[in-house]
Amino acid sequence: MGVVDYIQTIIDGALFGATYSLIGIGFTLVFGVMQRINMSYASTSLAGAYCGLMGQHLLGLPLWCAFPLSIFASGLIGYLVYLTCFRFIPVASPLASLMATVGVLLFVEEMIVRATAGTPHNFPAIFEGNSIEIGAFVLRADLVGVFLVGVLTMILLMAVLFRARLGVATRAVAQQPIAAQLCGMRLQTVNGLTFVIAGLLGGVAGAMTGAAVGILSPLITIPVTVKGLIVTVIGGLGSIPGAIVAGLMVGAFENLFQALRSVSERDIYVMLLLFAFLVLRPGGIVSPGRGRD
């Protein structure tokens, strides 16, 4: 392989990493507000995408409807996850919430398997088959689309968090929950809305993952969960821009390691990268190296 091939490999990986970024943003958003990890996030995102497909299969809706339906369904599922795993579990029992979300992850995965008999289902692609050629490099148009959607989503999320009243409340609850309550903010409402926003974002992520892969299968639930968590940690727990950068980086490194070594060793190096960040830069990629707090 020549230099061009390696660069192309990195570009391919980074573009595919856009789907990891979207999942990572969802993980990090919930953690940023509640200081909890929602392990079921990736599976509920994909469940939302499956719900999007149901519009076509059960209601005969056009294929494009899969995208808004996925987002809506995922938002709803996000709120249900909040109710079942966070709302009634005491704040002092973070482990209980964590295990509850693991339970939801397995439950949702099994529900998908039951509903589909484990059979993969085609998901509509965006810009199917098209590619953008820049000199010697070829970019998958659909992945560029996913990347742009990821960036747009991040901008929108930032706008909500820093411009809207809901965002102010969300940040206030994340920073000082008791003070926020004393100022009249309803903690449960803000937390619930955070889960809905994260869920909507998850719907985008699930739909974009489905569009990028072209097929939805229960097979991809666990790998997407693992990648999302890695991205969240590398990006810095709670950091949205970090999740975006880390997603692209993990995708690129994954592809590069695969090209340099082999597919069977690929994940070893990704895990080593995670380990390196945990040891050398535990605050994540966009945080200052030391004394972050």
Add this chain to the structure above:
Amino acid sequence: MLLIIPDRGSNFTSIGRTLNAGFFAYADGGFPPSETRRGRCNPGTRLEEETSMRKSALLICSALVAAASLARVGAASAEERTVYIDGFGAKSGVVRSLGINSEAAMRAAVDLINSQGGVKLADGATGKIKFEYYDDRCVAEEGISIVRRMAAGPTLIGVGPSCSNVTEPLYGILQKKVGDATDSGLQFPVFTDVAIKIGLAKISEWSFRNVPSETEMYTTMYKWVKDTHPELKTLYAGVEENFSHSRASWYAVQKDAAPAAGFDVKGVTKWLVDDTNFAQQVREIKAANPDVLAVVAHSFTTCGLLKEMDRQHVKVKMLIGLTSSAIQETLTNCGKVAEGITIPTSFALLTPEAKAANERVAKYNGTLDIHSAGTYEAMFILKKLIEDQGVLAKPDTVQADRVKIRNGLAALKTTDGLLGTVDRTSDREAVKPYLYIAAKDSKWVVMHDMIKTKQAAN
């Protein structure tokens, strides 16, 4: 014991019923009939008469005993026992469809057998097959646990599992060599229906399989491709590296079969069973520019790779697929980009038997395909063996019956299959009839019928 002597209005049916219950009775409380009841008699002939009556009574008694015995035999013939055959495979998880189709095929076969009178047992009794299907979730530990439970109960034989990664360790807990007193492995026959990874049955003499031989199928297929397309010279392979069947199919079968047929193997690209990004692999294929691409992967990643090839506009002159991908799922998910992919398979709806079986299985919400067809056939093989090997299906003959079934399976040279006669090898594997099919307009069409070719050669 009581004996009922029939009076008027009585009949042998009632005797038989009573005898079956194990009771004998005198009908009117006494025998022989007393003089007083017979009325007045001539005292001179009394002794002779008494002797004669005793002889008559003895004769009647003998006749009744004989009749009762006949009735008992008749009753035994009508006796019905239960033959327990259990299936197991993945009914949850991502390969759930394998278990669903296997269970449907088994239920369809069992119901047909039972509706046609069941199986004839060695002592003339009738056996009705009772069937349960267990979910091993494609996890080795689960599969082993299920088989241990079966072995501890009345199950005659276990049919399954569906995953090769369950089959291999499962065979490992069976007794390796029959009669080896030093081996405490399970003495329980397992007849595997779906798991296709080559050469597994040699692990234990209690293990048998009814799956196609990939060695046979791919060896002849590569030769056929070379014969029919001599212009094709180079081959590149894409292998699902962490799936035991895919790995075995390439490294133990196709890797040797392709060069043996005259192909120059340019290289191998690899991916994992749950991979979703194939950009790198497709670029490797593009760089190698092979005439033939062998996609040694299951439907999910086969479709992923072919879609990426379409995106990168990479084309090869011929696509060869893994036998497990010769299913509807491939056409549904990527029929357009899989156009022309040619795959050897041991099942197609070619014969009236196969079509009828497919209709029966559909009633149980399953599909008959390369995997479940083997399951369906297995049940009829077992029916024949139960009848031929003198299985009794009594609670105290369970282990003896298992040995009979094992020995019967081991002695089989051929069996009847949905597409024709299936040969059986000495290492307990099957060599099933097969053909080559290709995807055309999102349908599987037969490219070459090896069954007819072999018949013509013979």
